[in-house]
Amino acid sequence: MRGMVVPADAMPDWMISPESTALCFAYLICQKRRRMPFNIDWQxxxxxxxxxxxxxxxLHYDATFWLKNLHSIVAGITGDSEIDIRDRFREELKKHEGTLVWYCTDYWAEFFGIDLIGAKKQLAHLIxxxxxxxxxxxxxxxxxxxxxxxxxxxxxxxxxxxxxxxxxxxxxxxxxxxxxxxxxxxxxxxxxxxxxxxxxxxxxxxxxxxxxxxxxxxxxxxxxxxxxxxxxxxxxxxxxxxxxxxxxxxxxxxxxxxxxx
Structure with a gap:
């Protein structure tokens, strides 16, 4: 019921611990700040x-391609399972995290042996x-x-x-x-x-x-x-x-x- 107050003795211990109270309070503050006026001194x-x-x-466009479509496209060409392709991709990504290779379509086109830009164009309607x-x-x-x-x-x-x-x-x-x-x-x-x-x-x-x-x-x-x-x-x-x-x-x-x- 809206506005109902639950007595403390009816609540589990974890809900009234100092740690959980602090986390709940911080969460509520964060949620409130999401809609507060955001001021930048533009001048x-x-x-x-x-x-x-x-x-x-x-980002849905990029996530859909890299996390879903890419695996199925490569699997259709190589005959490998999508799981194996995903695991290879993740392993290679870890090697290059934070570097330009991570974002380089030329590198990944060669790595997978596909026309990467051509494949990405198939999902252009999501941009x-x-x-x-x-x-x-x-x-x-x-x-x-x-x-x-x-x-x-x-x-x-x-x-x-x-x-x-x-x-x-x-x-x-x-x-x-x-x-x-x-x-x-x-x-x-x-x-x-x-x-x-x-x-x-x-x-x-x-x-x-x-x-x-x-x-x-x-x-x-x-x-x-x-x-x-x-x-x-x-x-x-x-x-x-x-x-x-x-x-x-x-x-x-x-x-x-x-x-x-």
Whole structure:
């Protein structure tokens, strides 16, 4: 019954322990913060740096391909079981985690012996914006801010997605880590990016769904670090302790107000 209070002596011990009480309280605070107005001092920002997959675009497309379709495609060619292919893939991924190889479609095309981009095109209908991402980019356009996409995606994958969604028309530039030979997890990426685009990291905001990439950006001195908690729309939002948002709607009111000044 709504509003009913359960007596403490009717509750299991684990529900009233200090540890569980603290965890419940922290969870409730986190849930409340999900819908609180999210304030960034946009007048102290010059550059808005945005990840692509899982930040602007729904990660469901990539997850479906890499975790499901890829295995069945390779199995149909080689005759190997999907389980064996999955295990080989996981083992190889572990070797290259945090490196550019992890994201390199050329490498994986050779590893599996398939036309990887051609296979990814079969699922192009799943490529779509995350909620309010398009409106967020539109709200940035009239402001004196530079908007750059900073992604680990291979240039071929970027082009595949640009053929479906009008990202290139809505930002000032798209930077692939493949241009620098190191992934965003590597400090070298941020050094090269800041130099190439004359970015003052203390006047920049960066949004990504990867905690390791966000940590790298934080170490590089980026002023505002925001985690995207709902990268895959087919899965529930994640709970994290880092400053973050589920969707871009929390950022729109302030941006739209600035755009009317």
């Amino acid at each position: 102290s920002i010059d550059d808005v740096l945005l990840d692509m997959d899982g930040t602007l675009l729904d 779509r914006f995350r909620p309010y991402a398009k409106q967020f980019l539109e709200a940035l356009q009239p402001l004196p801010l530079r908007t750059l996409i900073a992604t680990n995606a291979h240039p071929d994958v970027i082009q595949l997605k640009l053929d479906v969604v009008p990202l290139s028309e809505m930002v000032d530039g798209i930077v692939s880590s493949h241009q620098y030979g190191v992934a965003k997890e590597d400090p070298g990426f941020w050094t090269a990016l800041f130099e190439d685009y004359s970015i003052d990291p203390y006047r920049a905001v960066f949004m990504d769904d990867s905690s390791k990439v966000l940590e790298a950006a934080d170490r590089a001195g980026v002023r505002e670090i925001i985690e995207i908690r709902h990268p895959n729309l087919s899965e529930p939002p994640r709970t994290t302790w880092r400053q973050g948002i589920d969707d871009f709607d929390l950022l729109l009111p302030r941006l739209q107000a600035l755009g009317q000044l």
